[in-house]
Every structure is written in C-alpha cells, then in structure tokens.
Amino acid sequence: MPPKKIIWSLVFLAAAFIIVGDSLEFFPEPMQNASFKSREFIVGLWPEWLKPKDTNQRTEKAIEEVENQSNP
Secondary structure (H helix, E strand, C coil): CCHHHHHHHHHHHHHHHHHHHHHCCCCCHHHHHHHHHHHHHHHHCCCHHHCCCCCCHHHHHHHHHHHHHHCC
16 A cells, blocks of 8 residues: 555544544543544634624524514
C-alpha cells in the first residue's frame, strides 16, 4: 500500500473516531472521553461568526410585539 493511501486511511479512521467514538460502548471510558473532548475542541475552533444563529428569534420577537400591541 503506498504511503499516500496509508495517510488517508489514518485520517479517515481518526475522523471516524472523533465523530462516533463516544457512542461506541465497547471502547473503554477514557477512549470515549477522548473522542468527546476532541470533538469539543474541534467545534471550539470554529469562529463565532460562523456558528448557526437562532433564525426564529426575530420572528418570535415580532409576534410578541404584535401580541403586546393588540392586548392593552
């Protein structure tokens, strides 16, 4: 197997471990925690301005304003 395929295989296995490692019960507790902590770290690297926003917040605020106006 060429080195390039080995590297990509390791990258794939590492990504799979980070994604689902904590949900696999046959892994010991420290390995499950390592998977969870790795995923938290990677998500923490994501910039704040790229994180999903609550798209319903503006709509809910508008509904509350309309309800408050109609109820004296």
